[in-house]
Amino acid sequence: MKHVIVVGGGLGGLAVALRLAARGHRVTVCEQHETFGGKMNVWRASGFSFDTGPSLITMPHVFADLFAAVGERMEDHLELMAVHPLAEYVYTDGTRFACSASLPEWLDVVRRLDRRDVDGFFRFMKLGAKLFALSRETFLRRSPLEPPDARTLAALRHLPLRHGWGNYHRTVAAHFRSPYLQQLYDRYPTYVGSSPYESPATLIVIPYLECAFGGWHVRGGLYRIVESLVETARRRAIELRARSRVQRILVENGRARGVQLEDGETLRAEVVVFNGDAACMPQLLGASDGGPAPTERSLSGFVLMLGVRRTLPELNHHAIYFSADYRREFQQLFDERRLPEDPTVYVCAPSRTDRSLVPGEGETLFIMINAPACGERFTADWTNEARARIMRKLKSAGFPEIGDDIVVEDVWTPRRIEATYAMPGGAIYGANSHGWRRAFLRPPNKDRRIAGLYYVGGSSHPGGGTPTVLLSAEITSRLIERHET
């Protein structure tokens, strides 16, 4: 049995702590904040409940696997609710349609947009399925530094050579003629904070996963996931230390030996797992490093959370109000690093599916646009401008007038995301996935130089987004079992 300190109580930190405790290790989690969950968090006000981070989960079986690994059943803790339709898409020329989770319904829409795209859709999904089959046994299951085993080599035999290795947007354009469908499928790299014009085509696995496994909400809000993991951790005698910011990771003779907290307290351990942004590691090891290059960072976000007193049955659970020129939007986000003039607006109204989130009448609205990861530059002027652009966009798309019905409101800017979660620039997913290197060679789960030091979470391998973070916890706990016991 080893004593493991997990630095950070986000989803990845909690998941790795539970997996390690289930293998008999003594685990301490040090979280700098009062609450656990990191970006997967909650804000409750005047009877409204908001998830402040994730608003949709995919691959629910990955969540079930975590509960199973610690001898529990997910259904005893959480009620998953399928989101239907998956989303409504709204375009600047007035075109709008729902993306149904039912394949026959969705194919009707595709046929109406361009009948030739039905074939393109099947070819696109087949490519996504092949890429998933390949990555499930390789990228998603193993650390990049592990030598391939027989299952990995078998999976590599099925490498889809055509299209799979090209540019994401060009591959979408090669499968869909309808500009509406092109823009719709081009949106998926933003799930990992990246541009479709710069990402590799392998990210087609993301729309495939959503199509194959659906989009899910959790009754009571996604924060129920964190609450149930925290409850389980307490029952398993995992030591959960809130308000415990780690200032330094202690290394002696090339081996991690524990941590020093901000208040000066030292905690000794045999293994340390870091759940924060891997880009912060140099500072935690005492280097006066200037931080990661801004051009490498993933997107940040500007989020408005609005509790409105009026019930709005005309809204869908998820809706996307696209910009007129998607390429220009990403140029402004990544090349010019400024607020897009015409942002794509994402509106999540989870209270449409789950009335437990509102005080009787009303809706909880989570409204988000992509923003450049430039926390320090996101001034009050930018905040006012971002809010105004969102409201203009929604008004022009016929969104119900809610101005007089807003009861509670909270705003998250890249600056706040950066400061709250210690993510340089406010980048939600660590490094972006532009180009092969950054997409597939993320910081590994085991430190290359320091023995006993490991990483878990969205900024390290295999990447961001809640199911991927849970896969990261699985890889990290397996590496610790292999190297430390």
Ligand SMILES: Cc1cc2nc3c(=O)[nH]c(=O)nc-3n(C[C@H](O)[C@H](O)[C@H](O)COP(=O)(O)OP(=O)(O)OC[C@H]3O[C@@H](n4cnc5c(N)ncnc54)[C@H](O)[C@@H]3O)c2cc1C
């Ligand atoms: C607005 C928003 C919307 C999102 N939407 C979705 C979505 O719809 N679907 C989806 O799957 N994902 C979504 N995500 C991404 C998802 O939230 C993350 O990928 C995931 O929650 C990251 O978990 P993590 O454990 O890697 O890191 P984090 O949640 O960042 O947790 C890291 C923890 O470490 C703590 N920490 C850092 N440094 C220290 C230190 N020195 N000492 C002590 N503690 C420290 C932090 O306080 C934090 O609690 C969204 C994120 C945001 C912000």
